[in-house]
Amino acid sequence: MPRREWHTGYAQSKGRREVQADAYAIARDDPSGRVAVTVTDGIGDNEEAAAIARLTSTAAAHATLAHDPGQGCQAARARRAARYSPLQPHAAGEPADASIVTALVSADHSRLWIAWAGICRAYVLYDSGALERATFDHCLGVTIRRGTSVTYAPQVTRTVARNEFVTAHLPVRHIRRLLLCSDGVHQHLADIAIATVLRDSTTDATEAANILARAGGLTGTDNATAVVIQRAE
Numbered sequence: 106m107p108r109r110e111w112h113t114g115y116a117q118s119k120g121r122r123e124v125q126a127d128a129y130a131i132a133r134d135d136p137s138g139r140v141a142v143t144v145t146d147g148i149g150d151n152e153e154a155a156a157i158a159r160l161t162s163t164a165a166a167h168a169t170l171a172h173d174p175g176q177g178c179q180a181a182r183a184r185r186a187a188r189y190s191p192l193q194p195h196a197a198g199e200p201a202d203a204s205i206v207t208a209l210v211s212a213d214h215s216r217l218w219i220a221w222a223g224i225c226r227a228y229v230l231y232d233s234g235a236l237e238r239a240t241f242d243h244c245l246g247v248t249i250r251r252g253t254s255v256t257y258a259p260q261v262t263r264t265v266a267r268n269e270f271v272t273a274h275l276p277v278r279h280i281r282r283l284l285l286c287s288d289g290v291h292q293h294l295a296d297i298a299i300a301t302v303l304r305d306s307t308t309d310a311t312e313a314a315n316i317l318a319r320a321g322g323l324t325g326t327d328n329a330t331a332v333v334i335q336r337a338e
Contacts, residue, residue: 110337111140111210114310118322118329120289122150127287127330128158130166138214141170142332143177143207144225146287148261157201160184161265165207174220177207178270185265202264206240206285210277210334217280220272222263226291228299229275230282236300239273242288282313282335289329290321303333310335 119125126147133140145162147154161181169177189200204223211218219227219239227239243263262268282303291299294317302316310333321329
């Protein structure tokens with residue numbers, strides 16, 4: 106298959122949180138054109154959650170590029186475990202965890218490989234304009250009651266630290282854009298709104314990511330992170 110160039114764009118919004126506990130990392134191999142992208146969502150609104158998100162996203166992206174997304178997730182798990190090793194001092198506070206999604210365009214540009222755990226998502230936009238959600242959420246709905254107030258919140262069932270990772274692969278042919286995002290984007294924007302932004306051919310990858318992250322941050326209380334990978338025309 107002829108080599109394809111892929112452009113990346115990324116953006117974040119802190120929303121109404123105290124700390125930006127989402128993170129992303131991008132790794133490239135220029136000779137082959139391989140691109141690996143990871144988004145992590147630290148669980149909690151504190152500095153330790155942010156630190157875990159940053160550390161695990163970087164570890165995952167580099168291992169994904171060198172091997173595959175499944176190995177990327179395992180590298181993220183190992184990096185988190187190393188931080189909390191009894192032999193390794195770490196920041197004060199309770200150990201933190203994160204959701205993760207990582208993706209790789211394969212060396213021959215024939216496949217898109219994805220691995221994930223938790224509530225970060227991957228979406229694929231095809232040349233036809235159709236949007237496909239390439240991942241599913243690992244969470245259970247939990248009702249929280251505080252006095253007369255009732256809220257509905259997700260309880261994440263798979264994370265960087267807990268349970269197995271899930272992998273999937275798709276043919277790259279006819280894929281125009283790939284979106285990796287935290288739940289601060291997809292919980293506050295319907296799929297149809299995400300599709301509308303990604304379909305807009307007048308925006309480049311960075312502009313599309315900015316629109317999605319800003320929209321998620323403006324309409325919700327959570328951190329919002331969007332990374333868009335776009336096929337060069």
